[in-house]
Amino acid sequence: MIIDSFPHKFFFTFLYKITRFILAIMFFYASYDKILYPTAFAKIVYSYQILPDFFVNITAIVLPWLEFVLGVFLIAGFYIQGSAIITNILLIIFMGAIIFNLSRGLNINCGCFSTSLNTSISLLTILRDMFFIFLSFYLIYSVFFLLPRSKK
Template sequence: MKRVAAFVASHGNALLALVFRLYLGGLFIYASIYKIMYPAVFAQSVANYQLVPEMFVGLMAVTLPWMELVCGVLLVVGVRGRSACVMIAAMLTVFMLALVWALVMDIPIGCGCFDSQEAEVGWRTVLRDLGWLLMAAHVYFRDSLFHLENRFSWMIGEEVR
């Protein structure tokens, strides 16, 4: 029992980062599945924000969910987690800016994050995403436990800290 307590005491930030990493990874995997299965519905959600030129809506609706899926899987398995965090932080930042734009311009939209039946977004959605962004930052700077990548560090010549 003392060993567990000592481990938690000395690795508290890393354990929290591990929880955040698994949560964000699972969240982005979950968010990507509906969008991958129904790209036309997601394309309409993207178009509703009125920020992306119409000719790029389809491309964005097809590529963005796959980026979410790949980043989520990378976080869950612990491979290139910092790179996945950067991509997730970038996606969250762009999405939060789009949300703020829609709220300021009083555009009635649904999030388009998980399915087509979502309620309209509000400032709570921005705060929720800001929380996820802070989780990604914590993972980026503090994650050091249970990386699959460390098992193969001899192949890439480095170890994840």
């Protein structure tokens, strides 16, 4: 479905750009502290008890930079189709890790936006992630189905 009429086109283009902006800011904010303090972030990744030990450090180094680059691409509109797909995959993985650890009864630091704040995972964390996943699904829908190629 491609939007052709002016009011609809304007509205959906605006919504698409706002969605990109919100997700980009979220990824910038999420990456900042993790880039500055990779050791603290590695401890948080380890506390999730999901990855094998040899993946913890590489994840703690690569993931924040991936979040940062996604933020840049979303703001600038570079590689937007790939960025939308990776955004969805990351957010679903993040929420899956949180749900998995909540179901195991682990009370661990989320590490979502800061390595220094002791923000435990909770139902609120899941609700927040669901909001971001909703935005990322809208981004996918916009990129692949709603807006014409020239507006991406």
